[in-house]
Amino acid sequence: MPRDSEQPSLFGFEAAPRDKHLILMIYPDQQATAEAQRRARRYQLDNGLGGVIFDPDLMHITLGHFDYWDDVPASLIERISRAASKLSMAPFEVSFDQIGGFPKTVVLRGGEGLRALEAFQAALRQALAWEKLDGAHMNFTPHVTVVYGQPGEVVAAIEPVTWTVKDFALVISHHGKGRHEVLARYPLVG
Template sequence: MSLFPELDGPPSDRLFFGIFPEAPVAEAIAGRARDLKGRLGLSGAPLTPDRFHVTLHHIGDYAGLPRGIVAQALEAGEAAGAAAPFEVSFDKAASFNNRGNNPFVLQGGEGLSSLHAFQKTLGLSMAHAGLGKQVAKQFNPHVTLLYDRALAPEAAVEPVSWTVSEFVLIHSLLGQTRHIVLGRWPLKG
């Protein structure tokens, strides 16, 4: 018998911290996705611009929304919100091999050093809030553009850059392509 019977069963809810580009940048990303799809002969449909994001920490998948974990995540978000805004720049695209449902993503190099630093800061805030087990051990920042059966090799792209001025706690309804913002923190540093 589980301590949390309301959370038994197949996962239906995902919690994660993420950053989302502003609408004009998301539209530019959509343009890159269309161009790369054609240039590389991919067949998957690009995600809609409102879906483009970078996951900072995947907190977990649950059968139901675990209120205690949400409260801890909100506490962690509040603590990490004191950071300063920072720039990100994605300058290459490639596929991740996921056995047939392969994400084709934007990635970057040096243009993501501040993002790496912020992700670590958020991880420390999560650990202080009691979510240490949910802190990502590795971080490969990316923006998923589309999913495809084919694997595309790494390709340089015109950089997509923006200033990250906030981060969010997202409740994702699995299989429904719906994101509900549970917490939003402007970076004020």
């Protein structure tokens, strides 16, 4: 059941938080993750910043997400998988050539090197719409979070962090627990 932040407590007891967040994401390969961490450390040093460098196993690009759940319905997973499986796109390269901030985070960003990623996300958004998955949140600003707990106000050019995207994943992120549970991976073929 989706999160309902307006639901009052029952008999004075607060409801247990819904901690399962369903996300479609792309994971960088190991080399790109290591490079992203190096760029993050350099950015912290150059700008006198603190914060925590993101766990390499959790680094990702969010393509879209669904609401929070106590238990994710199997029917929703099936519908998302059906939509994801219909995509026909060849593997493509992404290249992040800037580092800077969002509120409370430092992220990798880019421009021209992300056009294929933007086209892929638009195709995925359309595939989900065909399945009438209205609960999908598909606003998209391509980035990879590399530091939490510190805004990165300065945007700087960096040596690009580049990799070839060969698949994407449907994941349950256990909110606040630093854990991803990969439900399915969808290879890019086309």
